[in-house]
Amino acid sequence: MDTLESLIITRRLRVPIDDPADATAGWGEVAARQLDAALLSVGFTCSPALLERLARLPGEIVVDLGVRVLAAVRELVGDHVQHNAYFIDFPKNVPDTLEFWVGLLSEALLDPVAAARVQPATLNLLTLPGYGRYQHSYADLMAAHAELIPLAGDRVTVLELGGSLESEARQLYFSLAGSEVPLSAEDLEALRTLAAFCAEEPERIPVRENRSIVNEVRLAAGRPLLVDTVTDVLRLACGCSGGDVTLAEPTRFRSFRRAERRALLQALDTVATPAKLGDVARHREQWKRLGERLHPHEYPHLPQAAQVFEVARGARDAPSFDSRVEAALSEGRTDDAVKLLENAPGALLRRLDHLLRTGPDESAVLDAAERAAAGASGRVLLSLREHLQNRLTTEAGRVFANRHGRAWAAPDTRSPLEETVLSRALSILDEEITRRLPDPGELIVDPDVLDVALPLSGKAVAPGLGMLPRGSVSAVDGELLRFFVHWRQVERRTDYDLSALMLDASYGNPEQISWTNYGNGFATYSGDLTDASDGASEFIDVRLADATHPIVIPQVNIYAGEPFDEAAEAFFGYMTRDAAQEGRPFEPRTVRMKSDLRGSGRVALPLVFLRGDDGGWRVKWLHLYLKGHPGFNRVEGNRVTASLLVRSIVERDYLRVRYLADLLRAKGSAAGHTTYIGLEAPADLPEGARVYTPATLHELIPA
Template sequence: MAQHLEPLVVRHAHRIPVPTCPSGPVGQGAVAARQLDAALMSVGFKLSAELLERLAGLDRDTVAELGARTLDTVRAMVGDHVRHNVYFRDFPANVPDTLEFWAGCIAEALAEDTTRASTIAQLSTGVVDLLTLPSYGRYRHAYEEMLAAHGELIAAAGDRLTVLHPGGTVEEELTALYLALAGSATPLGEAALADLRLLAEDAVHGPQPKEIPVRETRAVLNLVRVRAGAEPLLDTVTDVLRLACALSDGDVTLVEPTRFRSPSRRVRRLLIAGLDAVVAASPAKLADVAAHREQFKRLGERLHPHEYPQHPHAAEVFAVARGERKVPTLAGRAEALLAAGDAVGAARLLTAAPGRLFRALDHLLRRCATEEQRDAVLAAAEEAAPQVAGRVLLSVREHVRNRGPESGDRRRVFVNRFGCAWVTEDTRPPVPPRERERLTALLDTELRRRLPAPRRLLVDPDVLDVALPLSGRAAAGGFGILPRGSRSPVDGDLLRFFVYWKEAARTTDFDLSALMLGASYQTDSWLSYTNLQAVDGEHSGDITSAPRGASEFINLRLAAVRGRYIVPQVNIYSGEGFEEVAESFFGFMLREAEQEGRPFEARTVRMRSELRGPGRVALPLVFVKGEDGRWHARWMHLYLKGTPSANQVEGNRASVATLVRGVVEREFLTVRYLTDLMAGQGTPVETWDGATLPDGPVTFLGLERPEGLHPESVVLTPENLRDLIPA
């Protein structure tokens, strides 16, 4: 496997592959290893004691080369691979009053011959376009001048320090990472899928996972297999359709229509043969065609199935898509029974598709007229439960948790696969208490049965409020990211947000803002380019284009924040979208008041997330003040559609507040739920005190792997928390 994939191991596993064949005399790497350790600490990373020792045993040149690659990787992880300048050089000091600043920009425009006439003309109308003023929105000093204006960051005990651990060889680590991603029981996010595709290109002829549970993952792997000359893995007609979409660079989730390209003769034969084999083995799978009828029709126009009479079953697929052959679908038959008032019959029918049955349980129970009917529906669910995927069981368990008597006062938050969200009132009647309790007991029992029973479970309490990663799409790519709905503590005097973007082809203006909401979600204040300073904090100034990249910051003094909720957001004012720019990301830092330092300091970065959604307003997370006065972050990873241009915090306050309320008041299923289930089945669960580690192997569950853990321990951190989801 290629060495250029080594950064994937560092990013996903926080391990550094250690070569076994150094290029020079061994035992001379100690000095280079210590130098690497010092360089890493400057950006908030550190070598573990074991890794430092192993690197010291290598030759100097090998350590230096490995160190250079590692340093580049971790700097990019936290956003330190670019230059972060600010409009106001002394930020957060000396940020001017907004109106005074604007008046100064107008005065400067009047002083210049080239802009005087147009500025006077605008003043005569009573409205001045800030973007026409020469000193507005553009850096007024060099990056080096900004650095010179700030002192060194004073080290503090609360600075982030992410420990990197030793791994095996590059080949061993990449194989393990490939098998973990390919065999994930939950859908991967966009960034992880892209990494998997890179890994698969080298691993296609090597070891493969026993199962590939997620169909979108299977499509990516099939794409690589076909291009490498290997046979694709196909067992449904939809697998073939997803592969065809992947070959045309389309949407393998089948949500968005794909414009199919004309495939080569080899690919046409392969896809036709795949459809033929699937239907020949199980004619009932023709029923799956109806769900994607139009896409199958378009695919048939490219494949010309009539040219392959030796594959008659493939022709049946397209006959169904064109409506020439009728194949009753399970969903259609269930809907017909429901329309006839037979919810029990629909439930019994859906036992043939256990996952679909469980997703429909709420609806089925509400369609029952009597207690006896609801008992029959739940009896069907009990019969089907052992065949339902663990991820589906957990999703239904979270759903049931939010369907109690109080659910009528809640909002329903809908999030599509792209992260775009909308909220409506929850007008559904609650699930009756008796049935809710029975369904809860059923789900808990089945999930408890499937969970592993480690001899000893050691848990860092900080991980207990992390939401279960039921889908990788519920989190963006980046560093320090937790799944949507997770809670994590925020400790520090200063909270600082940052956004960076670099336009690809058009002038692009992103605006960083922060909305402060009160206990009833009413607006208390905000910081943005229209309100540069307040009691709460300061804005670094508006940058209106980014041909070479641009940054904006917001600095908040947490003790001074008057509201209960802080909602950072990135608004696209004009130009390219989040998915069009060359690069864009958001993050936050935590500092103590006396630390000073530059506007961006890598070792104070707690989170950096990619901004790659389709909306025009990004809402990465919300900060919530608890009843005890302490702050915590609640992760959202959401986007609002917004308007094509001129999105501002002032214009989306109501929609943002409604969305925040929907997320904050929803009860997400967290790691705590699974550890409680494990404890209920007799597994000894110990809370880690942050210092003392046991001598023997344990299953450790925490935010980071601690140093000194027994080498045979099983470690579950946010990077591989998906492994905790039962099959």
């Protein structure tokens, strides 16, 4: 239950409260005020409704609930660990880089034991005594810093009153399971937890990975499975074996019980039609391994299921739909390819750019696209809309990112599309998207949310505090910007390096802050830590008014040790403060964004800070990882790749909330309900208002 409660608090910022049985009220108001005071210290507060509800509970229950709520939000903001800094007075009294190294070397030479190990021919500065490990305790750090001066600009996140745990879990479950966009790995795990708790299911589960998790519960309960392709069965088998339901990584299948084997093969037999057998080849090796576990030969009355494994072994030929389309295109038979693709509307629209560039009759292709639009998912329509609007302008380059956030950029060598062709294609998409949108009634939109990108995929975005989809833009308030990284190793010595790449407006004239350059005229590094057996934190302070470069790209490099997704803990975030504020290196109420680091890349590029023509600063979300090297990654070594990637993201025209808000306004009526879209829900909304915030923005994507 604690896991469910924490999920609801951190994902929805709502506190679920069940009515206690046979409880006598007493000193609940005092306990509620104490909880609110504790929450304010980490940048959270209770809504009036939540305070009023807590005040009517017994004090003991409020205290127990408060302990759990405070633990959940402290982890959400990154305050559940002790953030020490290498230099105790950071950001003050940080030495010049050369001065620091010379000082360490001098100390080593004055120490007879250490001097014996210092050999000029093989000198490794990182092994000097005193380097890379804290030289003071966390208590010493606390004593060295004045308390934070609270200001009105500090973040205060409101926790709302929720319903019962069961009702809140059901709402979150329905939202995740019914999502029109693929979920992150963390959200898929949350969905698995919720599916085991909630008895009901949403009527529609459009994303197949979500469906596979719901099917795990159905299989365990002996209920009919929700499958309509052979790949659905493979995903389910992977999920039941603790593997990857996205099928990106191979799964080691477990032994299935007889009832499970029978259920999987029966489901496979119902969907393994000749037209769908072509999907088997895409995951041939995994099908072979699964066949060894399911023993299809023991079920002769399920012949179509057996054919799946025959195709996997190469004993039966089953050309895939994609191979037939590719054959037609490679032979120049674009018309035939279009006719084939009309049987799969989503596939046709995903290939529309290619078809328009290769087909002799653009009008016929657009006619087919217009017919296909009604049968494609809303996410496909919006993704194509974003793609085509970027074809109107010349991009710095094309950027590609996989489901893990690993990214690379390439020059755009595609031939341009005629403006009249693009205009008609965009018109087709706008009309179909508008048709699918609900009547918003009275529409209220917070201006701050207009530049948030629509969440067309959540795979690369790890949930956290203040997280927005890739391509989103928001203002940066405050005079001091401080970003931070914290990590803790499992077994191997692990060295992460927080760094910053600074560029001019043309993405040139690079300057960097890292362990090889502790500071410049406007930025300061907190010091390098090379071991994190008990956890390690690094910071970079940027005085925005003094910045000589308008582009600041924070990054986290793995210099040595465990990858992000193997470390016991790894997260990144940023804070903003005014110049008058003091405080410790880490102050939770000044944290604006915090999220876990993960992915298979060795260099993380979470976001980029940009100074506009008006002098104000903005942040644009990247959620990117570079492959990097197996070890010794440094900001100096990835400057060109990082610059090209960031430029591609910054100059790309992402489809934003503004687009859907304009369509909704045109469709609005005098219906007696209200729709609100914003970063936070105000307290004065009418009862029954439909609210969309970053946590539920995916629900805006039409079916």
